[in-house]
Amino acid sequence: MSDFYQDGTISTLHDFGTKSTKDLEKDLLKFSKERKMELILPCLYSELKGDALPKIVSEISKTNYLNHIIIGLDKASEAQARKAWTFFEKLETPFTILWNDGPNLKKLDKELKKLGLAPNEYGKGRNVWYCIGMSIARDSARSVALHDCDIKTYDRRMLAKLFYPVVNPLFNFEFCKGFYPRVADNKMNGRVARLLVFPLLNALEKTIGNSDYLNFMKSFKYPLAGEFSFRRNILPELRISSDWGIEIGILSEMQRNFSPQNICQVDLADTYDHKHQNLSINDEKLGLSRMSIDIIKTFIKKLATQGHSFSKEQFRSLKATYYREALDLIDAYRNDAQMNGLKFDSHTEEKAVELFAANIMKAGDAFNQNPMDTPFIPTWSRVKSAIPDFLIRLEKAVNEDNMRYI
Numbered sequence: 001m002s003d004f005y006q007d008g009t010i011s012t013l014h015d016f017g018t019k020s021t022k023d024l025e026k027d028l029l030k031f032s033k034e035r036k037m038e039l040i041l042p043c044l045y046s047e048l049k050g051d052a053l054p055k056i057v058s059e060i061s062k063t064n065y066l067n068h069i070i071i072g073l074d075k076a077s078e079a080q081a082r083k084a085w086t087f088f089e090k091l092e093t094p095f096t097i098l099w100n101d102g103p104n105l106k107k108l109d110k111e112l113k114k115l116g117l118a119p120n121e122y123g124k125g126r127n128v129w130y131c132i133g134m135s136i137a138r139d140s141a142r143s144v145a146l147h148d149c150d151i152k153t154y155d156r157r158m159l160a161k162l163f164y165p166v167v168n169p170l171f172n173f174e175f176c177k178g179f180y181p182r183v184a185d186n187k188m189n190g191r192v193a194r195l196l197v198f199p200l201l202n203a204l205e206k207t208i209g210n211s212d213y214l215n216f217m218k219s220f221k222y223p224l225a226g227e228f229s230f231r232r233n234i235l236p237e238l239r240i241s242s243d244w245g246i247e248i249g250i251l252s253e254m255q256r257n258f259s260p261q262n263i264c265q266v267d268l269a270d271t272y273d274h275k276h277q278n279l280s281i282n283d284e285k286l287g288l289s290r291m292s293i294d295i296i297k298t299f300i301k302k303l304a305t306q307g308h309s310f311s312k313e314q315f316r317s318l319k320a321t322y323y324r325e326a327l328d329l330i331d332a333y334r335n336d337a338q339m340n341g342l343k344f345d346s347h348t349e350e351k352a353v354e355l356f357a358a359n360i361m362k363a364g365d366a367f368n369q370n371p372m373d374t375p376f377i378p379t380w381s382r383v384k385s386a387i388p389d390f391l392i393r394l395e396k397a398v399n400e401d402n403m404r405y406i
Helices: 021-031 045-049 052-060 078-088 103-114 124-138 156-167 191-208 212-218 232-237 246-257 287-305 312-339 346-369 380-386 390-405
Strands: 011-013 037-044 068-074 095-099 143-146 175-179 228-231 263-267
Touching: 021 156, 037 045, 037 052, 037 124, 037 156, 045 052, 045 078, 052 156, 068 078, 068 124, 078 095, 078 390, 095 103, 095 124, 095 390, 103 390, 124 143, 124 232, 124 246, 124 380, 124 390, 143 156, 143 232, 156 175, 156 228, 156 263, 191 212, 191 287, 191 312, 191 346, 212 246, 228 232, 232 380, 246 287, 287 346, 312 346, 380 390
Parallel strands: 011 263, 037 068, 037 143, 068 095, 175 263
Antiparallel strands: 143 228, 175 228
């Protein structure tokens, strides 16, 4: 997306196609002598059988600058975990698997639960949190990147561009977020970003007023991207959500802790496709319906920490304002799709907006009924303060699993 665009809040790093993947990787190999890089891959066992993860492993195996890879494995029996270790042996880089369903890690999780320090929900947020804990325990990398394992259009250039901003010693970035156009199968994807996040941010600005936080969030081209990288010093104090609000939650933490000059977004790909979630109109606990409620709650909780209050009447006003903003954006998306020869279903788009509008009220009810609900998993600094040797024992438990099953 070579448009040179900068909005003045955070830096946007483009891909003009003028530097080859080989040259990017040559730079990264040079940087790696002083700045070791670690990659986190949170995955489900079921993804080992899909089309995306085998290609991701193949592409990563072509790189030569990574120091280590941490793989968080969810929903795997013992037999499946053994197969996972065999599957990932194709990697050329040393790797460690966190078998989250194994007895060793379950025992440690139970210990944290007794002190109220364990993640409350099972899912990506919990998986990422334990992987971050392992990275802190290993204490070998200067920079850490993370991406999902369902990217169908993955190539190793994406990984190089994701690491580059936080590894280059001439750059001052502490955090980098990926972005890309969500176009695949001749249609626009990214419904939650297009039809919920962008119009919701506009609606929040109109109902509660302008704020540095809302300006910051609006500066990201694709705030729900699951690809980001950090400098390691961020990790011990990082608060993340255990639910579908993890991406918005991490951006919120970056806004709270760092100057915009230390944050960037990078153009990762011309095309991007991954596993899609169903809209799930009839079940708010599944699919995009669940995701939308979690994201709305994350925004509301963040704004509440900044002194904003939200009554039932304010949620009704927010819902009405959002609905109008979203319908206006559908008109813009329709024009964009037609000009680019993409399929566009206005009925399906409006059905999604109606669901998201209703979920604003559901998220509001959940927020007002549970004012003491903790939005984030405790930081690893807090865990270390409560149980000083926990990270040492986490690393030991993970290494025991890896010695046993490799």
